[in-house]
Amino acid sequence: MRQLIAFGTPISIASLIESGLFVATSLVAGSISNSALAAHQIVVQVSSTLFMIYLGIGTAAAMRVSHAAGRDDRAGVRRANLAAMLLGMVIATTLTLTLITVRFEVVELFLGRTARDSEATISLAATLLIVGATLFITDAAQCITAGGLRGLKDTRVPLLFATIAWWPIGFSLSYWLSLKIGLGAVGIWIGLSTGFTIYAAILVLRFRQLASRPL
Numbered sequence: 001m002r003q004l005i006a007f008g009t010p011i012s013i014a015s016l017i018e019s020g021l022f023v024a025t026s027l028v029a030g031s032i033s034n035s036a037l038a039a040h041q042i043v044v045q046v047s048s049t050l051f052m053i054y055l056g057i058g059t060a061a062a063m064r065v066s067h068a069a070g071r072d073d074r075a076g077v078r079r080a081n082l083a084a085m086l087l088g089m090v091i092a093t094t095l096t097l098t099l100i101t102v103r104f105e106v107v108e109l110f111l112g113r114t115a116r117d118s119e120a121t122i123s124l125a126a127t128l129l130i131v132g133a134t135l136f137i138t139d140a141a142q143c144i145t146a147g148g149l150r151g152l153k154d155t156r157v158p159l160l161f162a163t164i165a166w167w168p169i170g171f172s173l174s175y176w177l178s179l180k181i182g183l184g185a186v187g188i189w190i191g192l193s194t195g196f197t198i199y200a201a202i203l204v205l206r207f208r209q210l211a212s213r214p215l
Contacts, residue, residue: 010155014146014162021166021195025174025188032178036185039125042110043132043189047139050095054140057088058147065151078211081148085141092140096133103129128189135193142200145207152210161202170195 022044029040061084068076099106107125111118149158174191177183183190 007150007153007155010159011150014155014159017159017162017166021171021192024171025192028175028178029185029188032184035121035124038111038121039107039128040185040188042107042121042125043128045110046099046106046129047132047136050092050136051139051143053091053095054088054143057084057091057140058144060084061144061147062151065148066153067151069152074211074214077148077152080151081145081207081211084144084148088140088144089137092137096136099129099136100133124185128185131186131189132193135189135196138193138197138200142196142203145200145203148207149203149210152207154206154210157206158203161199161206165195165199165202169198 026037026040026044030037061081064080064084065077068074068080103126104122106129107122110125111122146158149155170191172191173194174188177187177190178185179187181187
């Protein structure tokens with residue numbers, strides 16, 4: 001039980017931090033305009049749906065990496081994570097390109113064209129889907145790599161990385177670009193994409209470091 005608590009608590013806190021980040025950016029979007037809030041929430045829902053796919057791949061990566069680590073198979077650890085990353089990147093890239101292509105149709109599934117000011121909201125949400133394209137791909141990378149690190153029983157350091165990348169960097173940049181610079185909802189998603197990209201890059205480096213050590 002102590003091991004479960006020590007291993008699982010950082011994962012739970014990281015999930016709370018991530019959820020809090022999107023809640024906070026929704027408050028920022030709401031302070032801009034109703035259209036900005038609606039468009040922001042649409043893109044958040046799209047991102048959350050894609051995340052479920054990456055979460056499944058990341059969970060499989062955690063299982064395969066942990067099995068390889070239990071066999072003291074360093075090459076197997078790297079191979080398991082690489083396979084998951086390749087699969088995830090192919091899926092993420094394909095889905096992101098598809099979303100960009102049919103972005104107006106996707107947004108209309110949420111709003112239709114009968115709602116008041118829907119044209120402005122649809123246009124803004126479609127723009128945010130393009131701006132958030134980087135996040136959709138790097139979110140896959142961070143989710144899958146985090147799964148690989150869990151297979152190596154590494155959850156505390158990723159929590160530290162998440163706290164720094166998502167809040168001092170991601171949220172601060174979102175707030176500054178959207179409200180101080182005046183980019184509006186677009187600035188929010190530039191900040192989010194930056195934070196998630198930094199987090200994904202750090203996690204990949206962390207995994208490579210741990211995978212090269214004796215298991």
